[in-house]
Amino acid sequence: MARYTGPKTKIARKFGEAIFGEDKSFEKRNYPPGQHGNAKRRGKKSEYAIQLMEKQKAKYTYGVLERQFRNMFKRARAAQGITGEVLLQLCESRLDNVVYRMGIAPSRSAARQLVSHRHIIVNGELVNIPSYSLKAGDVVAVREKSKSLDVITQSLANSNHVYEWITWNNDTMQGTYVAVPARIQIPENINEQFIVELYSK
Template sequence: MARYTGPKTKIARKFGEAIFGEDKSFEKRNYPPGQHGNNRRRGKKSEYAIQLMEKQKAKYTYGILERQFRNMFKKATAAPGITGEVLLQLCESRLDNVVFRMGLSRSRRGARQLVSHRHVTVNGNIVNIPSYQLKAGDVVAVREKSKSLEAIDNALNASSSVYEWITWNNDTKSGTFVSVPERIQIPENINEQFIVELYSK
């Protein structure tokens, strides 16, 4: 399966929350998609369905495909700590996610494009792998030739989010991945325990 490139609002409606950020279309129709709109009677979801929905929500939120996500789960299982929390920390430590958190792009999809188009450096070296795992202390910056990109300036001007585990210097267009975030610092509304239960079956 290739990466999903269809309508984002439809996916957000499926999960009942704007997982891709601010979305005016979602606000107008914040009920599940389908032919019969909001009138359709929806039965009680099974335990498996709830767990599957949570996994899909996490995958769509971070833009990760199934094989990658399963490999990250295996890595999280082998690592010390609570598996679900470690899994989300691995998602948050991805280069494309940190570029998005730093405000260089308004979406993770846009951040992934910036990375793959070689606009971003890590510790002074160009890295074009969106799934690159950052370590505490890594410096992420906009490549010198790309500092005048209008898309980056627009995104930075619109960004107001501040995260405790990331520092950003607007003058040098560089920031530091200070530390791996604790679960309480991750703002995503994901119940990681459901994902652990699903994969543990």
Template sequence: MARYTGPKTKIARKFGEAIFGDDKSFEKRNYPPGQHGNNRRRGKKSEYAIQLAEKQKAKYTYGILERQFRNMFKKATSSPGITGEVLLQLCEGRLDNVVYRMGIAPSRRAARQLVSHRHITVNGEKVNIPSFQCKPGDVVAVREKSKSLEAIQNSLANASHVYEWITWNAETMQGTYVSVPQRLQIPENINEQFIVELYSK
């Protein structure tokens, strides 16, 4: 797969925010990457550059490739509701993202690996497709044999975020994707309108 596996901090510095979660390296060097860093004179960005940067930020945040992202945009366009909002809701509904939001994995990249390695079940069935779209009411759980995995135990112990559209039962190690999140409930700092404008050209 053509998944990005390079340095995460470099990408975070490019966008000026820690899009991959807490990052000590980013905090130390909170300026653009490259030889000249802070001193590089950057002219005013064009409208296209701003829109493109926003799309790239969304893709890197959720770990989605261009073709997948474009297909999601087409699906969002044909769905009822505000296109940009629906696009982000589709991103949030991906199984790897739901696993990350539940605290089973410390990052989306780690969540993707847990799903791919068959450690996660949806409604009692093993699912190993990270892009699987969860529907409201779906029960996402850690597979019985995987409950003792140290990586999962550590992640759950350090999980502190609570999201209104997800419930989690620590005893049974399963949660429910209760509803599709509203835009205000999605914490990601993404201006989806720029993405819509870019793809609409």
């Protein structure tokens, strides 16, 4: 798989925010990486550079490759509604993202692995495609044989996030993707308008 497997803190420092979640290393050095550290003077970024940075931030945040992201943008542009908002909603409706949001996995990459390794079922059927797009009302659950996995039980024990568009039952280890989230509900710090402008060139 053509996934980024390098140091995540380096990427977080590039964007100036902990896009992969809590990161103690980032807190110590929350400035861009480079030989000269924080002392290096950086010129003003061009409009294109800002737009590209925003697109890369979104791709790294959701763990999506360029071709997948471009295809999602095409779907968003063809759909009704504001293109940038629809794009983020498509990212949020991915199965790996919802598994992460439900607290089943501590990160999106861990969620992607759980889905790929056949630990997750959707509406009673086994689904092992991380990019599987959920619809409102879909029920996501941990497979019966996988409920005792340490990575899942530990993640659920440490999870304290509550999202309005998702319900979760710890006893049955299943939740519902109640509705597509509105833009104001999505907590990610992404300026989707820059991405739309970049792809519209």
